[in-house]
Amino acid sequence: MTRKMPIIITGAGQRLGLASAKALVAKGYQVIITYRKKREDIHVLESLGVVCIPADFSTLSGVDAFIEQIQNQYTALGGIIHNASEWDSEESSTDTALLMEKMWQVHVLAPYRINLAFETLLRAGATQDGQADIIHMTDYVVEKGSDKHIAYASSKAGLANLTLSFAKRFAPHISVNSIAPSLLMFNHDDEPEYRTKALNKSLLRKEPGEQEGVLAVQYILNSRYMTGRTLSLDGGRHLV
Numbered sequence: 001m002t003r004k005m006p007i008i009i010t011g012a013g014q015r016l017g018l019a020s021a022k023a024l025v026a027k028g029y030q031v032i033i034t035y036r037k038k039r040e041d042i043h044v045l046e047s048l049g050v051v052c053i054p055a056d057f058s059t060l061s062g063v064d065a066f067i068e069q070i071q072n073q074y075t076a077l078g079g080i081i082h083n084a085s086e087w088d089s090e091e092s093s094t095d096t097a098l099l100m101e102k103m104w105q106v107h108v109l110a111p112y113r114i115n116l117a118f119e120t121l122l123r124a125g126a127t128q129d130g131q132a133d134i135i136h137m138t139d140y141v142v143e144k145g146s147d148k149h150i151a152y153a154s155s156k157a158g159l160a161n162l163t164l165s166f167a168k169r170f171a172p173h174i175s176v177n178s179i180a181p182s183l184l185m186f187n188h189d190d191e192p193e194y195r196t197k198a199l200n201k202s203l204l205r206k207e208p209g210e211q212e213g214v215l216a217v218q219y220i221l222n223s224r225y226m227t228g229r230t231l232s233l234d235g236g237r238h239l240v
C-alpha cells in the first residue's frame with residue numbers, strides 16, 4: 001500500500017539515496033530529500049516533484065535548522081530514512097578526536113535529534129497511513145568492527161542501537177528498523193586491487209549495486225510486522 005504521507009530521505013543527492021528517492025516517486029510516494037551539494041540530479045528530482053532541502057548535519061545548528069524547516073512546513077510524515085553518511089577513515093584524518101566527533105554527529109546525533117523532534121509528525125502520519133517508518137542505514141561493520149574505519153564503525157553501531165531504543169519508544173504506530181549493507185556499490189576512485197579484495201570478502205563475490213538497497217527500503221515500507229530489526233545485505237560475508 002503506497003503511503004499518502006511524505007517520506008524523508010537524508011543525503012539523497014547521489015547513489016543509494018538518489019536511487020531510493022526515484023524508486024519511491026515512481027511508486028507514487030511523496031518524497032522529501034536533503035542534500036548538501038546541488039548536483040544536476042537535484043534538478044532532476046525537483047522535476048519529478050521531490051522537495052529538495054539543503055541540509056548539513058555536521059553541526060547541531062544545521063540539524064536544528066532542518067528540523068525547524070520541516071516542522072514549519074508539514075503536519076504529518078510517513079517516514080524518514082537516515083541515509084546521510086560520511087565514510088571517513090583514520091588514515092584520511094589528521095585529528096582522530098575530530099573524526100570521532102564528526103562520525104557521531106552525522107550518524108548518531110542527527111538521527112537521534114531528528115527522530116525525537118519528528119515523533120508527533122510521524123504519529124500524525126501513522127494515523128493517516130496506518131503506520132510510519134524510520135529506517136537507519138547502518139553497516140555490516142556494526143557486527144565485526146573495522147580496523148580502517150574505527151570511528152565510522154563505532155558510530156554506525158551507535159545508530160544500530162538507536163534502532164532498538166526508538167523501536168521500543170515509538171511502537172506500535174511507528175516501526176524502526178536498520179538496513180546493514182556490506183558492499184553495495186564502489187566509489188568511482190576505488191582501485192582495482194581494493195575492488196577485488198572487497199568482492200572476495202563475501203560468499204557471493206559481487207557488487208550488488210544501489211538497487212539492492214532500494215529493494216530493502218521498499219520491503220520495510222511494505223512490511224506490517226517488522227520493528228527493531230536489521231536487514232543485512234552482505235552476500236554471505238558473515239560466513240567467509
Ligand SMILES: NC(=O)C1=CN([C@@H]2O[C@H](COP(=O)(O)OP(=O)(O)OC[C@H]3O[C@@H](n4cnc5c(N)ncnc54)[C@H](OP(=O)(O)O)[C@@H]3O)[C@@H](O)[C@H]2O)C=CC1
Nearest residue numbers: 011015016036037056057058083084085137182183184185
Ligand atoms: N555504498 C556502500 O557500499 C555502503 C553504504 N552503506 C551505507 O548506506 C548509506 C548510503 O550509502 P552511499 O549511497 O554510498 O552514501 P554516500 O557516501 O553517497 O553518502 C550519502 C550522502 O550523505 C550526504 N552527507 C554526508 N555527510 C553529510 C552531512 N554532514 N550532512 C548532510 N548530508 C551529508 C552526502 O551529501 P552531499 O553529497 O550532498 O554532500 C552524500 O551524498 C550510507 O549511510 C552508508 O553508510 C553501508 C555499507 C556499504
Ligand SMILES: Nc1nc2c(c(=O)[nH]1)N=C([C@H](O)[C@@H](O)CO)CN2
Nearest residue numbers: 085086087139182183184185187198
Ligand atoms: N557513507 C558511505 N558509507 C560507506 C560507503 C560509502 O561509499 N559511503 N562504502 C562502504 C564500502 O562499500 C564497504 O562497505 C566495503 O568496502 C561502507 N560504507
